[in-house]
Amino acid sequence: MVFEWSEDLWIASTEGGEAKRIVRHPGRDAYPRFSPDGTRIVFSSDRSGSLQVYSVPLKGGETIRHTHHTEGNELECLSPDGNRAIVRGLREAPGFLATRLMVIDLTADRRERMLFDATAHSAVWSPDGSSVLFCKGGEQLYRKGYRGSRASQIWRFRSADRTFECMVAEETESRSPLWLPDGKGFYYVSARTGTPNLWLRRDGNEDRQLTQFDDDGVITPDIS
Secondary structure (H helix, E strand, O other): OEEEEOOEEEEOOOOOOOOEEEEOOOOOEEEEEEOOOOOEEEEEEOOOOOOEEEEEEOOOOOOEEOOOOOOOOEEEEEOOOOOEEEEEEEOOOOOOOOEEEEEEEOOOOOOOEEEEOOOOEEEEEOOOOOEEEEEEOOOOOOOOOOOOOOOOEEEEEEOOOOEEEEEEOOOOOEEEEEEOOOOOEEEEEEOOOOOOEEEEEEOOOOOEEOOOOOOOOOOOOOOO
8 A cells, every 4th residue: 555654655565564665755745546557656746836746656767747737736536547637626716615626647748627617526436437426515524523514425427428416415424435346336434423434335225334433433545
């Protein structure tokens, strides 16, 4: 697994053992993602003065910069083929948490493309690349027990016909969707029990709670 610690990027075996630093820079390096083929790390860094997206070979080599927008780009996810990424940033839109999702090309120096013109975050591409799960709204990440109209909701965007479907909307926070490998459902974090826990929604079945924390809850999970 790859992770951020002390503003640098590190890699370690999920079986345990020594963690090794793979990116070292005076700026902050954050939000790392493995490329689907496991050969590169894509991440955001503020080494240029604002968050931009870079990539570096896992075994060492030249660091490549992929974005240049002055408002910055926080890496959200990679496409299943590893050729594109979804990033999040402010783009001349007013309002609370007015970030937009943009698609960038990781294979050539091309202009970004807005995925859709609406506030969104926590995007994740479906395994077949046809849909994106994302969140809209949301209170502060560490605010526990919030109930109200600003609670985060989970939505689905279908690229082919550019339609939207609300997947989870409650008076409590619903966050961090993660597709099942077969694309027939997703994991997500819900605070409906009072504490954020991991839940599973599989197509055709009722949602099922997977963790049972009642003190400190689940925040920003990942999937193997």
